[in-house]
Amino acid sequence: MSWTAPTDVIDAWIGDDVPTDTAKVQIWIDKAEREIRYRVPDIVTRIAAESAEVPPREDLLETAIDVTVAMVTRVFRNPSGVRQENETTGPFTTSRTYGGDIPGSLAITDDELAKLQGETVGGAFTIDMIPSTSPFSPNYVSSEPESISD
Numbered sequence: 576m577s578w579t580a581p582t583d584v585i586d587a588w589i590g591d592d593v594p595t596d597t598a599k600v601q602i603w604i605d606k607a608e609r610e611i612r613y614r615v616p617d618i619v620t621r622i623a624a625e626s627a628e629v630p631p632r633e634d635l636l637e638t639a640i641d642v643t644v645a646m647v648t649r650v651f652r653n654p655s656g657v658r659q660e661n662e663t664t665g666p667f668t669t670s671r672t673y674g675g676d677i678p679g680s681l682a683i684t685d686d687e688l689a690k691l692q693g694e695t696v697g698g699a700f701t702i703d704m705i706p707s708t709s710p711f712s713p714n715y716v717s718s719e720p721e722s723i724s725d
């Protein structure tokens with residue numbers, strides 16, 4: 576089951592070099608989705624659970640499509656995996672540097688993976704450093720006996 580269509584990649588393309596071979600785009604979509612399912616084993620179950628809700632949600636499905644499109648686009652933008660390109664014409668030089676650990680490869684970024692994995696356990700917390708015996712503590716209880724006045 577493929578949740579991304581070649582038109583998703585083509586419609587999201589920016590620039591003039593849009594891919595036209597939808598069969599080749601589908602091959603790379605299938606590869607990207609296999610990688611996503613490998614890295615996030617419960618994603619198909621979670622997508623199905625969201626679609627079974629009343630009303631149905633498609634947040635995770637749409638995020639999975641976005642990540643797949645981004646992965647495939649990186650491959651098609653730099654199919655030879657070049658880190659940097661330079662072009663010189665006379666005294667003029669232009670250069671382009673591709674980002675990422677392995678430019679042009681079918682890889683999922685840490686940010687994309689986090690979006691697909693959902694909620695994580697843990698996170699920030701605070702520790703109250705003011706002792707409860709301090710009058711500045713919200714839990715302060717006076718230890719002095721109250722005086723009785725007539």
